[in-house]
Amino acid sequence: MAATRRSRASSGSGKGAADAAQTRGFEPDQLEHLYRSMLVIRRFEEKAGQLYGMGLIGGFCHLYIGQEAVVVGLQCLARPGDSIITSYRDHGHMLATGMDPKGVMAELTGRATGYSKGKGGSMHMFSREKGFFGGHGIVGAQVPLGTGLGFAHKYTEDGGICFCYLGDGAVNQGQVYESFNMAALWSLPVVYVIENNKYGMGTSVERASAPGDLSQRGASYGIPGKAINGMNVLEVIEGAGEAVEHVRAGNGPYLLDLKTYRYRGHSMSDPAKYRTKEEVSKIRSESDPIDQLKKRLLDDGVFDEDHLKEIDKQVKGIIGEAAEFAQNSPEPDPAELWTDVLVDA
Amino acid sequence: MTTQILMPALSPTMEEGTLARWLKQEGDTVAAGDVLAEIETDKATMEFEAVDEGTLGKILVAAGTEGVKVNQPIGILLDEGEDESALDAAVQEAETASGSGGGGGGGNGSGPAAASDSGTAAPASAATPAPRAPDKSREGAPEDAPEDAPEEVYDSTKRQTVREALRDAMAEEMRADPAVFVMGEEVAQYEGAYKITQGLLAEFGDKRVVDTPITEMGFAGLGVGAAFARLKPIVEFMTFNFSMQAIDQIINSAAKTLYMAGGQMGCPIVFRGPNGAAARVAAQHSQCYASWYAHVPGLKVIAPWSAADAKGLLKAAIRDPNPVVFLEHEILYGQTFDVPDVEDFVLPIGKAKVERRGTDVTLVAFSRMVSHCLEAAETLAGEGIEAEVINLRTLRPLDTATILASVRRTNRVVTVEEGWPFAGIGAEIGQLCMEEAFDWLDAPVTRVTGKDVPMPYAANLEKLALPQPDQVVEAVRGVCYRSQA
Numbered sequence: 001m002a003a004t005r006r007s008r009a010s011s012g013s014g015k016g017a018a019d020a021a022q023t024r025g026f027e028p029d030q031l032e033h034l035y036r037s038m039l040v041i042r043r044f045e046e047k048a049g050q051l052y053g054m055g056l057i058g059g060f061c062h063l064y065i066g067q068e069a070v071v072v073g074l075q076c077l078a079r080p081g082d083s084i085i086t087s088y089r090d091h092g093h094m095l096a097t098g099m100d101p102k103g104v105m106a107e108l109t110g111r112a113t114g115y116s117k118g119k120g121g122s123m124h125m126f127s128r129e130k131g132f133f134g135g136h137g138i139v140g141a142q143v144p145l146g147t148g149l150g151f152a153h154k155y156t157e158d159g160g161i162c163f164c165y166l167g168d169g170a171v172n173q174g175q176v177y178e179s180f181n182m183a184a185l186w187s188l189p190v191v192y193v194i195e196n197n198k199y200g201m202g203t204s205v206e207r208a209s210a211p212g213d214l215s216q217r218g219a220s221y222g223i224p225g226k227a228i229n230g231m232n233v234l235e236v237i238e239g240a241g242e243a244v245e246h247v248r249a250g251n252g253p254y255l256l257d258l259k260t261y262r263y264r265g266h267s268m269s270d271p272a273k274y275r276t277k278e279e280v281s282k283i284r285s286e287s288d289p290i291d292q293l294k295k296r297l298l299d300d301g302v303f304d305e306d307h308l309k310e311i312d313k314q315v316k317g318i319i320g321e322a323a324e325f326a327q328n329s330p331e332p333d334p335a336e337l338w339t340d341v342l343v344d345a
Numbered sequence: 346m347t348t349q350i351l352m353p354a355l356s357p358t359m360e361e362g363t364l365a366r367w368l369k370q371e372g373d374t375v376a377a378g379d380v381l382a383e384i385e386t387d388k389a390t391m392e393f394e395a396v397d398e399g400t401l402g403k404i405l406v407a408a409g410t411e412g413v414k415v416n417q418p419i420g421i422l423l424d425e426g427e428d429e430s431a432l433d434a435a436v437q438e439a440e441t442a443s444g445s446g447g448g449g450g451g452g453n454g455s456g457p458a459a460a461s462d463s464g465t466a467a468p469a470s471a472a473t474p475a476p477r478a479p480d481k482s483r484e485g486a487p488e489d490a491p492e493d494a495p496e497e498v499y500d501s502t503k504r505q506t507v508r509e510a511l512r513d514a515m516a517e518e519m520r521a522d523p524a525v526f527v528m529g530e531e532v533a534q535y536e537g538a539y540k541i542t543q544g545l546l547a548e549f550g551d552k553r554v555v556d557t558p559i560t561e562m563g564f565a566g567l568g569v570g571a572a573f574a575r576l577k578p579i580v581e582f583m584t585f586n587f588s589m590q591a592i593d594q595i596i597n598s599a600a601k602t603l604y605m606a607g608g609q610m611g612c613p614i615v616f617r618g619p620n621g622a623a624a625r626v627a628a629q630h631s632q633c634y635a636s637w638y639a640h641v642p643g644l645k646v647i648a649p650w651s652a653a654d655a656k657g658l659l660k661a662a663i664r665d666p667n668p669v670v671f672l673e674h675e676i677l678y679g680q681t682f683d684v685p686d687v688e689d690f691v692l693p694i695g696k697a698k699v700e701r702r703g704t705d706v707t708l709v710a711f712s713r714m715v716s717h718c719l720e721a722a723e724t725l726a727g728e729g730i731e732a733e734v735i736n737l738r739t740l741r742p743l744d745t746a747t748i749l750a751s752v753r754r755t756n757r758v759v760t761v762e763e764g765w766p767f768a769g770i771g772a773e774i775g776q777l778c779m780e781e782a783f784d785w786l787d788a789p790v791t792r793v794t795g796k797d798v799p800m801p802y803a804a805n806l807e808k809l810a811l812p813q814p815d816q817v818v819e820a821v822r823g824v825c826y827r828s829q830a
Contacts, residue, residue: 052354085570126609128609137597138597141598144564175566271392
């Protein structure tokens with residue numbers, strides 16, 4: 001079963017795969033939530049790209065467009081009290097955990113109303129309230145950190161688990177395997193999620209990783225692994241459910257390889273010449289996570305066109321407000337330069 | 346409503362670019378995500394995608410135009426159902442905008458000009474000087490602290506090695522707070538490579554005394570993650586030499602996250618272990634990391650000398666809500682000192698101790714070099730020179746008040762450290778004296794440091810590489826303008 005799904009995913013096509021995950025079994029409310037959440041991320045990222053173009057967002061800005069099904073699907077399996085940590089392609093994760101698009105966008109524009117008061121930027125945002133632990137800029141560094149969050153869940157017996165995301169570019173960092181070893185050795189409750197978008201910056205997986213199945217990178221530590229089509233949100237939920245249950249039941253870590261794709265460059269300044277336009281447009285037209293769900297919702301008669309248009313309109317409104325807020329908020333007070341270096345003892 | 350299409354910034358440094366090619370023509374329908382044009386930046390040719398949908402009503406900047414400023418209107422997008430009249434008005438508005446100085450950006454008040462050139466709060470703008478630093482690295486003791494505040498005197502003391510004091514500090518804090526745990530290589534069953542964690546496994550069990558694999562980056566990062574989740578890890582490095590495997594986690598994750606999170610995400614963690622040169626273990630195992638870690642805002646750095654320092658400061662470090670680097674010294678582990686025999690003996694972080702009073706010269710040192718300074722002071726006393734010896738105890742934040750008060754009395758300073766001279770702790774203290782006590786100095790601040798070479802193995806060369814008490818004596822004679830007695 002897993003092998004079948006893998007081959008479908010790696011073909012880059014969602015056609016037929018959706019048969020494995022019909023909308024039946026999902027409540028209309030949940031389906032609407034999935035559609036809306038993915039759309040919020042898509043529209044947010046498009047807007048962020050636009051604001052970057054206008055010079056309102058600076059520095060590095062890594063967009064999540066194309067990968068929405070991964071985090072939206074996995075968040076459906078998360079519970080309050082779980083922790084989530086990722087690297088720098090993090091806007092989608094924040095929005096999926098329920099962080100306010102206004103605060104996220106205002107952080108991108110470097111304003112006082114941003115989640116980090118404008119001092120973190122695109123790659124460094126956090127929300128203890130939502131269990132989102134960043135937002136980390138060094139490739140692979142979030143993996144030991146997420147393992148530590150798992151350690152804390154176990155130590156405090158709070159019942160939570162950690163969803164620790166990493167890219168296909170991070171899987172060759174040594175600290176990832178240091179973490180796998182400790183997580184397996186101590187049965188830590190961590191779901192490691194490789195967001196395999198096929199390129200670590202400009203280097204394809206094939207050119208960076210020795211041949212083999214990334215989902216089996218934990219095999220020698222006894223960490224079970226599974227590849228999932230990360231372009232179809234229903235398949236993500238169905239495919240990852242077992243992994244999350246395994247971890248929640250105290251059986252130690254699990255490794256998921258979510259096959260996905262980013263439409264944009266690595267960051268805003270990446271012209272993405274390392275792949276063909278045909279490759280990008282083929283995936284966009286055949287496997288787009290939002291289009292796939294939309295088609296399924298319409299075909300299955302869950303919602304009609306008007307209902308989805310209404311959602312589109314609402315989402316556009318939310319993002320428009322976030323952009324307005326982010327542009328109209330004040331920059332941090334100069335005195336903020338010196339705050340938050342240390343906690344007052 | 347019409348939408349202006351503005352020349353985008355497509356890299357962090359782009360100010361203008363070439364509009365290489367339009368991929369949509371006037372009259373074409375545009376959907377969000379469609380590539381509108383190709384733009385050459387200072388680095389590459391990039392595709393410029395539409396965010397809004399509509400019809401491309403007018404191209405304002407022709408293909409092939411060079412030097413198009415960021416945010417200059419390059420086209421007009423018409424909404425569904427809009428006609429020519431809307432277009433005319435929009436074109437007029439856009440032309441006004443681009444005519445108003447190009448680099449100034451769109452005149453509609455929503456461009457970056459409005460955001461960053463207005464001078465309202467941009468920290469980088471010349472018009473708004475940055476506020477003066479409340480210097481975090483040098484605010485160990487308040488400036489108005491009484492100059493000669495006496496050390497607290499304890500009626501009852503007990504003889505203890507530094508090793509025992511460190512263990513007792515951890516044990517007491519672990520008893521007091523279930524969130525405190527210790528992890529590292531050989532800390533549990535082996536009871537510590539240097540026996541610092543002796544007895545802890547028996548008392549606290551393997552949940553709280555955790556043997557790790559040899560995996561410094563991994564367990565340092567794991568500890569930081571656990572601290573984000575509000576546990577209070579004590580991470581032992583078998584020696585600080587191995588912390589280089591983990592230094593990214595210490596600096597990029599532990600030290601910076603609070604700031605990057607706008608104060609949301611504290612990291613109460615202690616990284617501890619022996620630092621500096623032991624004996625005959627050569628270059629890779631004999632290095633002082635004091636100036637490396639003391640360089641970093643967001644860390645506190647402690648380097649105890651005596652057993653009392655070790656006990657009182659390690660307890661303070663464990664309680665501190667910030668990441669603390671705690672630099673011990675292998676050669677001191679077995680040395681015995683008086684430790685106050687009181688319940689809950691805690692010393693303040695950021696406060697130095699005057700170990701010996703003197704009037705002629707100030708010796709500033711930390712960790713093992715305090716012993717060298719005290720030995721040198723004895724010798725110097727025989728020559729009629731009374732040296733004051735300051736044990737820094739904490740390197741960041743540095744207790745500048747104690748140093749400066751002493752310098753203003755003795756007018757001469759010699760700093761002593763085991764580390765290399767370049768950009769070292771002594772260099773920092775020299776600069777401090779120049780900035781804050783220049784008029785009190787009767788001689789240039791002089792440094793005694795480790796030699797600027799990797800640590801050699803041969804016994805005679807190792808001795809030459811490390812500061813020795815006689816070199817301290819010699820340096821003091823120099824600043825006192827005395828020839829050898």
